[in-house]
Amino acid sequence: MSGKVALVTGSGRGIGLAATRRFLAEGWRVALLDIDGELLGHAMAELARPEETLALHCDVADVAGVQAAVRRAAAHFGRLDALVNNAGTAVFKPILDTTPEEWARVLAVNLTGPFLATQAAAPIMAETGGGAVVNITSISGLRASTLRVAYGTSKAGLAHLTKQQAVELAALGIRVNAVAPGPVDTAMAKAVHTPEIRRDYHDTIPLNRYGLETELAEAIFFLCSDRASYLTGQVIAVDGGFDATGIGLPTLRAERRNL
DSSP states (O other): OOOOEEEEESOSSHHHHHHHHHHHHTTOEEEEEESOHHHHHHHHHHHOOTTTEEEEEOOTTOHHHHHHHHHHHHHHHSOOOEEEEOOOOOOOBOTTTOOHHHHHHHHIIIIIHHHHHHHHHHHHHHHTTOEEEEEEOOGGGTSOOTTBHHHHHHHHHHHHHHHHHHHHHGGGTEEEEEEEEOSBOOHHHHHHOOHHHHHHHHHHOTTOSOBOHHHHHHHHHHHHSGGGTTOOSOEEEESTTGGGOOTTHHHHHHHHHTO
16 A cells, blocks of 8 residues: 545546546545535445545535545545545536526636635645645636536636646645546436537547546546656646547548548
8 A cells, every 4th residue: 555645526426436446546545525425425335445535525615614624634544645626516508597606606616616625735735745636627618618607617717726726836845737528428428418419529529439437537646646746737638639629520530431
């Protein structure tokens, strides 16, 4: 066992749970934080690693709750080496239909949450020489799309917060990077993406498929590991080439098929 400890927010399912599994596979211990207590309980039961995991029921937008959760994780495991700010929420509505309350909640979870968690975790990481923070942004923070005014804006803000944190926390030995997932085959995507939407995404993604949660977990773990020791302040799109794509890809594919 490496002895290292990671705290992963939004780890009850999806990318957060996949990242948790990846850390555990490398001998890390993991504190799982989620706002959904029932989901968190299922994740803990599924992992069945009581000596190496800790459940933290918390809303990342709650200042006192986040501070208490981070302190509890550090006290339980004796240190903290990595923080993955994965918890997020979304409202998919046209800009004119998005309420101020919906806007405020999305920004509170997606942008303020990582600010609060990192602010609480950084001094603890510094006690043992530093560590790594990975913020989970989104391709929606790099390129605009419909129905994502709050979500996309919050993720764009998180991309800049990543750079700000990297510049300011480097003196403490803390590296900060971000992963920007493209379309990922999560349970949420399967529930809300119709066959037509999936076909549109496939048409626009050079690799012509959705990403896997395990593929995102690999990128997250790498950025937290010593193998990324000279990497900080970066936003890495793990998106099958989606962010690099211009117009014309479906037409070019059709032409190749007709050759």
